[in-house]
Amino acid sequence: MAEPIISIRNVSKRYRLGKLNMTSFRDELQSWFQGRGDAGKPAGPADFLALNDVSFDVEEGQVLGLVGRNGAGKSTLLKILSRITEPSEGEIHLRGRLASLLEVGTGFHPELSGRENIFLNGAVLGMSKAEILRKFDEIVEFSEISRFLDTPVKRYSSGMYVRLAFAIAAHLEPEILIVDEVLAVGDAEFQRKCIDKMESMRRTEGRTILFVSHNAEVVNRLCSHCVLLERGEVRAVGLTQAVMAQYHGSAAAVRGPGHWVSLSGAAHAGTQRATFQKVRYQRIDDIGETVPEDGAIYPMSRVRFEIEIEALEAITAHSLALTIYSREGVKLLNYDTVSKGMLVRLRPGRNSFEIRTDPMPLNPGAYAVGFWLEPHRGAPPADWIESAFQMEVAAPKGENAWNRPFSDGLVFSPFEITTDGETANRLSLA
Amino acid sequence: MSTAARVPSVIIRKNQAWLYLDWRGIVDYRDLLFVLVRRDFIARYKQTILGPAWFVLNPLITTLVYSLVFSSVLGVSTAGVPPVLFYLSGLLSWSYFSNLVSTAGTTFISNVNLFGKVYFPRMVVPFALVLSNMISFGIQLLTFLAVLACLVVQGRFQVHAGGLAIALLLTPLYLVHIALLGLGVGLLLSALTAKYRDFQYLVPFVVNLWMYASPVIYPVSHIPKRFAWLVILNPMAPIVENMRSLFLGTPPMDTWLMALSIGESFAVCIVGVLVFQRTARTFIDFI
Numbered sequence: 001m002a003e004p005i006i007s008i009r010n011v012s013k014r015y016r017l018g019k020l021n022m023t024s025f026r027d028e029l030q031s032w033f034q035g036r037g038d039a040g041k042p043a044g045p046a047d048f049l050a051l052n053d054v055s056f057d058v059e060e061g062q063v064l065g066l067v068g069r070n071g072a073g074k075s076t077l078l079k080i081l082s083r084i085t086e087p088s089e090g091e092i093h094l095r096g097r098l099a100s101l102l103e104v105g106t107g108f109h110p111e112l113s114g115r116e117n118i119f120l121n122g123a124v125l126g127m128s129k130a131e132i133l134r135k136f137d138e139i140v141e142f143s144e145i146s147r148f149l150d151t152p153v154k155r156y157s158s159g160m161y162v163r164l165a166f167a168i169a170a171h172l173e174p175e176i177l178i179v180d181e182v183l184a185v186g187d188a189e190f191q192r193k194c195i196d197k198m199e200s201m202r203r204t205e206g207r208t209i210l211f212v213s214h215n216a217e218v219v220n221r222l223c224s225h226c227v228l229l230e231r232g233e234v235r236a237v238g239l240t241q242a243v244m245a246q247y248h249g250s251a252a253a254v255r256g257p258g259h260w261v262s263l264s265g266a267a268h269a270g271t272q273r274a275t276f277q278k279v280r281y282q283r284i285d286d287i288g289e290t291v292p293e294d295g296a297i298y299p300m301s302r303v304r305f306e307i308e309i310e311a312l313e314a315i316t317a318h319s320l321a322l323t324i325y326s327r328e329g330v331k332l333l334n335y336d337t338v339s340k341g342m343l344v345r346l347r348p349g350r351n352s353f354e355i356r357t358d359p360m361p362l363n364p365g366a367y368a369v370g371f372w373l374e375p376h377r378g379a380p381p382a383d384w385i386e387s388a389f390q391m392e393v394a395a396p397k398g399e400n401a402w403n404r405p406f407s408d409g410l411v412f413s414p415f416e417i418t419t420d421g422e423t424a425n426r427l428s429l430a
Numbered sequence: 431m432s433t434a435a436r437v438p439s440v441i442i443r444k445n446q447a448w449l450y451l452d453w454r455g456i457v458d459y460r461d462l463l464f465v466l467v468r469r470d471f472i473a474r475y476k477q478t479i480l481g482p483a484w485f486v487l488n489p490l491i492t493t494l495v496y497s498l499v500f501s502s503v504l505g506v507s508t509a510g511v512p513p514v515l516f517y518l519s520g521l522l523s524w525s526y527f528s529n530l531v532s533t534a535g536t537t538f539i540s541n542v543n544l545f546g547k548v549y550f551p552r553m554v555v556p557f558a559l560v561l562s563n564m565i566s567f568g569i570q571l572l573t574f575l576a577v578l579a580c581l582v583v584q585g586r587f588q589v590h591a592g593g594l595a596i597a598l599l600l601t602p603l604y605l606v607h608i609a610l611l612g613l614g615v616g617l618l619l620s621a622l623t624a625k626y627r628d629f630q631y632l633v634p635f636v637v638n639l640w641m642y643a644s645p646v647i648y649p650v651s652h653i654p655k656r657f658a659w660l661v662i663l664n665p666m667a668p669i670v671e672n673m674r675s676l677f678l679g680t681p682p683m684d685t686w687l688m689a690l691s692i693g694e695s696f697a698v699c700i701v702g703v704l705v706f707q708r709t710a711r712t713f714i715d716f717i
Contacts, residue, residue, distance in 0.1 A: 016716075079714070080442060082547075082548065082549055083440070083549035084545070084546060084547070084548075084549060084714050085711070085714050085715050086442065086443070086444050086711050087443065087444055089444065090443070090444075091441060091442065091443045092441070092442040092443070093439065093440070093441055094439065094441075095439050096439075098440075100547075100548070109469050109473055111473045111477065112469060112473060112476075116468070116469070116472070119465050120465050120469055123461050123462035123465040124462060124465075124544065124548055125548060126458075126462075126550065129461040129464075129465075152476070
């Protein structure tokens, strides 16, 4: 059997925490004169292990998904793989040229023309001049910027810029391609182009692709195998479905309705200028009153979410969102103030919010709930919890119940079926 | 295994590329080197009306200022040479050195976006600076020769045709010498500025002070005895003085000082490269 195209052996990455100041400068001078680098120092309490003894292989032609929560070490691993930084321990063998679609536009110089930047960016990505010349026409055609080829790229619209950048990256011919979906945020059109390109690379060219994503749908569609990272360690390796189920299953505990759930233990990301503190969800009836006796959520229940946020300063937020994910991590519902065109004002201190939903078309089961708070469009989030807890949707009981086996659709919505003018379900129930 | 040999195989582990320079990588990325040289050169005077003419005007304006301040007002000696020629010839070697130091000195900071996203041998960037600054040196040399020709035609100065030919033949050697020193100092500074931004603010002062410590605007003969040690220590002093001597026939400095300067330059360059390599490995972790 052929050797794996990427083999990662016991890779660890240690970061030294703390400020760079006079003390660290002195320490460094000292360690220089004592003739050893930081690598030789024992791990101190201020050290942080971003990757801990990570090992796995990627076979040639495989499309491998790399999944994990924020801070699980995905980006660190990518940085090491693309040789931007070095591991503190361990070894990686790459058998082939590696390129990454997250490098679009790297090295573009705003003052230079599109034509000059094609050569600059191509060379930065490791293409030879001959190679660029050979593909020049294709790149120009793909990017649809032929009219502006001699205009400085600083005058390009952002769309043109991205198209040109992507066209160059897409014409690389690496044996290994890395795609970090998180970094390709923003332009939906561009994301689709990326994904289409990856699919074609996988199908027709047999490239090895390492795909990092939060988007479970895409991971499910593209990747045969997955690696799950958790706190810098490999938690699971295997077929995508099994790994993704573990990823979203292990995410957070199931919390029933009607109780406050503290979010202090959840995995927060973002600037933390404001943080989600606790949350409670309950069923409400059609006029918006809480349904007291059990509060359980059934398919097509209206739900009230009460959220408490602690803010360090006054923030006018562009987006406050609550997101419901399926077990496989597919984003099912996103209750986002953006879709209301609203800004949310946060005072310093405690802030309470309430979200009342229309009937939620969910099948019985457990659903991960995530939170997002973004101060400005495109700014890093103030707080982001990918999966805070799992919400339970109970199987309906009693007379009004559709307690038959449910369809395996992602969501559910009630329906009528008739035969010769008579209602079919009445017939079968009778 | 024969197929595996075709594709480049890379091993990533800690502490690599520290003592050894990735020559193979730099050769592989030679196209990048030339593209970067082009970028450095072209981008410098984009969206200016005069464009590349600034490469000519820059030293001329500086020379004018020096002539006015140091020669006319302060009356600093120019060793019997017309002040314009004196300053232009001093600036010839000095500008190349100082441009190289200040551009290479911020290699990491000014290329964070590049270095943070894609791998290539980092040394390509400062090497590109060595070459692109050579182009401006070339333009400056032509400017100097033009001014020299004017003054000779006017009969205000005399040169030996043979001496000038020797000077031009030796110029590439001087360039290599300055490149070694400037690259070394620049690389050392780049490693410092990457981690401690304080040095970013210090670099212009250091370069400025260094110029006044070098015989750019005064002849070495004018340095007081008690500062003689400074001239001996300063590897730029014999370069500036002797290059001027080549073109204008002013008295040169001792050969042993030149030899010392060459030795110092080699040493600084080697240390600079090592420190740069060491920083390049993981600088993105603390930038």
